[in-house]
Structure formats: structure tokens, C-alpha cells
Amino acid sequence: MPGLKEVKDAAQRIAGVASRTPLVESPALSRRTGKQVYLKLECFQPIKVFKIRGAYNKISRLSEESVVAASSGNHGIAVAYSSHLLGKKATVVVPETAVREKLDAIQGFGAEVVKAGTLSSEREVKGRELARANGSAFVHPFDDPEVIAGQGTCGLEIAEQLSEFDSVLVPVGGGGLISGISISIKAMKPETKVFGVEPMGAPKLSAALKARDIVTIPSPHSMADGLLPSRMGELTFAACIRNVDGVFTATEDEILGATKCMANEARIIAEPSGAAPLAPLLFHPRDVPGKRVVVVVSGGNISQALLMQILA
């Protein structure tokens, strides 16, 4: 399991590639919720999503000349982009149903796209198979110490950017981001609470914390398409059990409401996965402890069609 030292090493490695994104108070959201709401704007990253932190940190340390990833979206874009910068060949296994915009982004950075099935498990099997056949490294989207350490740089920055705060709300997919952030925050601000936020249709972390074991969600579903892995990883489960203070589930209506509020009130375009952590603050503010709350807006890769729908 990475610790603060590994996160700090990652921060040096990714400097100049991933951005040190702004952490800003949103007066509109503060007024709306009666708290002081700070947004960590990962939608300002190159490729508009935090995933570049972990992917670049991982790939920059590989000796292999080529990498394979299985992804339907942001992780694939991050691996393609990082590989492009590092002069490595990337192959991304995507679902048969992948949307044109995502394929364009992946191929735009020179990665090869391979289609396989519709389930994440099918993609992972295919990806690992390709990696073995070609002597490539398989880059897991979250269950990897270097990936977690990379995502942890987001928490390191938060702790450096804001001297005092009570809670951090982090969206949970496979748990890479919250694992990394919680490692940094608990090391640097041990009194600060770290909460996960996940869709009610994909409650991996809630189920895992309750069972105190990894639980597979049979058919995860949500408009927050970055939060759909069916289970936590071994490492991310271990980090969350140790560090995470609780988890909120958000309904689809709440995620939609949070995405709209980010656009209409905070004037920030976030993808539903990136707006989801605002949902507890909007709809259950008294359940979020403390006055000063950081919301990790993990990404802004929303399709034009969905954005139009949200603003309509």
C-alpha cells in the first residue's frame, strides 16, 4: 500500500503533465448549503479528469515499451494520453457499445482501440490476454499502488491548498481516487473526515464497508458512468476500510440535480461522476459533518448530448 512518501514521489513525477488544479470556494454553493464549499477542480486537468495523475505515474515507471488498458472512458483516455507523452504504444480495450466521442479521444492520442463485449470483466480478460501475448504491461484503472499514489496527489494538493477543513467528499468508482486522497489527507490532516459518494445503483463501497469484505454488485447502473465498476479492488478496499469515514449513496435524481447545480449555480461544467459528491451537500446537508467541506469535482468529460439535456 502506498503511503505519503509514494504520493510525494508521484507528485514529482507527474509535475508538468498533470496540473495542480485550483481549489476554490464557490460562494454560490456556500450560500445554497449554509457551509463553506470548496471545489477541487479536476475538470481543469488535461483530458479534463483526474485519471491522468495515476495513469501517468504508473506508465512513467514501466520498463515495457507498450501498455494495455481496459476501459470504457476516462481511464482509457488517460492511458492513451500518458503513453503518447512517454513514447509508448497503447492499446485500449473498449466495449462494443463505446461512444464515438470517447473512441475519438483515445485514438486521437495514437492509441489502438480493440472492442470486446459489453462487461468490464470481459474487457479486463481481453486486455490481460493481449498484454500477455504482446509482452505489454496491463494498467489497471484503480487496483495498483502506483495508480493509487498518483491519485493521491490530488489529496496532497488539497491539504496544501487549504489550511483547515472538516470533510472531503470524493466520488467512488473502483476506489482509486478515494484511496489515494484518503492516504494523503489522513497523513497530513488526521482530524479531517473523508467520505465517499457513490450512485445508489452501484454501491460497491457501501456494501464493502458493511460486509467488511469486497462485494460484487451484479449489474451496476447510473448516469455517473465513471462510477460503474462492479467491485472495489483488493488495494482500494484495504485503503478504504482503514481511512474512509463513511459513504453516501446518491439517487439518480440527486446526481442529476448536483450536475445541474454545478452548471446553473456554480457555473462549472462537470460530468455526473464529478458532480455526484455535491449531492449529499445539496440533499442531506446535515449529514455532512463540519462547516468547511471540500468537494472533489473529479472530471468534466460530459458528452454534448448529455450536457444539453442537463441544461434544458
Next chain:
Amino acid sequence: MPGLKEVKDAAQRIAGVASRTPLVESPALSRRTGKQVYLKLECFQPIKVFKIRGAYNKISRLSEESVVAASSGNHGIAVAYSSHLLGKKATVVVPETAVREKLDAIQGFGAEVVKAGTLSSEREVKGRELARANGSAFVHPFDDPEVIAGQGTCGLEIAEQLSEFDSVLVPVGGGGLISGISISIKAMKPETKVFGVEPMGAPKLSAALKARDIVTIPSPHSMADGLLPSRMGELTFAACIRNVDGVFTATEDEILGATKCMANEARIIAEPSGAAPLAPLLFHPRDVPGKRVVVVVSGGNISQALLMQILA
């Protein structure tokens, strides 16, 4: 003419009402332009626009119990909101053609709306007449020392938030914002250049700087509906002649492009008037001196219809 002292006094007066808005680097815009682009996010203000700074500063100093403003938009909302907070009665003279959204905002803060003609000159005549008849104070949108000092707090914050920068790009309507900002910046960072940006269809400042006198633009027009006054004021002209280093004009296509780029790349929803100062950086980057450039994103009051059009 107000100086830095008056701006600092205004900052104390408006504290807790207007927000100290974030100044953030946009890595997306920095990459796109090859500069370091910092956004001063006035779209994060209450009422989503900088106008609250000047209106509240002015109205808080009035002995009159009631105020009148002539406005088709943001100034009217700012006067209504500030009056509401200060317990004064506000009347806003709007054009016959005013859109529902703006009227709702003004009336939502308890102000009375009076319709008069379609030209800003007709509104001003009517507003001054009403003020005289009722013993109310008339609050000019820009040509007033207290309004200018209030807008100057935006420049004060920029100079406090960023230690070194080369240029500031400010949208120009009647010149209140650029007057205030330039007073602060020239006092605190005399080596920094301050540039205005105005629509090609409403080039009041360009014409005034060229003629070295106030020039009336016969029929100003632009999608940037906050930048349509037909002439500079006496005070704003005097401040700009002294402090402003130059002015860029932007075509409608460039303003549209800048508004789209703010949304699609920087992930910030700005109104066209607020995105306009990005236009020279996008379309004529070599004309903007220096490496570190601040763009004053003056507001985010864009109608839903226009926003949909821009994102489509």
C-alpha cells in the same frame, strides 16, 4: 476620481456581500494559447456578475431611502439585490424589450420595474425623472466615483492574489470595471499592462482613445449584451485615458468562439460579455504582451436559450 484609498475603503464596505472571487489558472487555456492564463471568476459572484461590487458600494453610502437605476440587465439586478440587502426601495427602468429572465431576477429582489422605450438614453431620462419626482438617488451604472471604486476591488484582489503578471484583459461596456481595475492595478503593479476588450460593434473605448475624447457610437450592437452602452462616461473616459494601455476589438465570431471555448475547454459557463476578454488571447495571441495574462471573466448571466445555442 477615486484612487487606491477609495478602492480599499470600498473593499471593506462590500466584504461579506460581494465575494472575493477566485483567480485560477486554466491549464486548458494556457496550453491552448501558449501563455499562462489566469481567470478572475466574477461569474462566481452572488448574482453571477461583478456589478454587485460597485452597486453595493454606492448604495450603502446613500442617505436616500430609495434608489432608481436604468438598466437592461446586470446593473439592474445588482441595484435590486444591493437595495434589498440594505433595506432600500429600488426602481429599475428597463427597455420595453427586456427579457423575462432579467425581469424575474430584478423583481425577485423586490424591486419595482418600469418600462421605457428601447434605447439606453430613453431609460436614463426616465430614470432621472423618476428619481427627481420621488426624491430617490439615481445610481448610474458606471460614471460614478463610488461605482468605479467598487469595481476597483476586483483589481485589488487580482493584485493581492497573483504576485507577478504581465497583462490584464478587461471587458469594456461603459468602462466602470476597467476604470476601477486599472486604478488598482496601476497603483499596485505599475509595470502591468491593462487592456480593454470590446465588441467591434460597440467600440466606445477604441473610438475615445483614438479621438482623445468621448465618442458616441450611433447604434452599438453585439451578442455581448453587457458591453452595449453607446459611450464612455466622463469619469471612465478620464480613468481610461490615464491608465489603459490599449484596447482590442473582437468580432462577433470571436466573442462566440471565446464563449464556446470557456465552456468546452475551460469548463466555465460565462456570458458573452464575460468571455469576450479571452478573444484576443485565442485569436491574436501575439498581440497580447507578456506570458502571464489575467482574463477578467466579468459575469455568467447567460440565458438558457443562448447557452444551449453556444453548446450545440
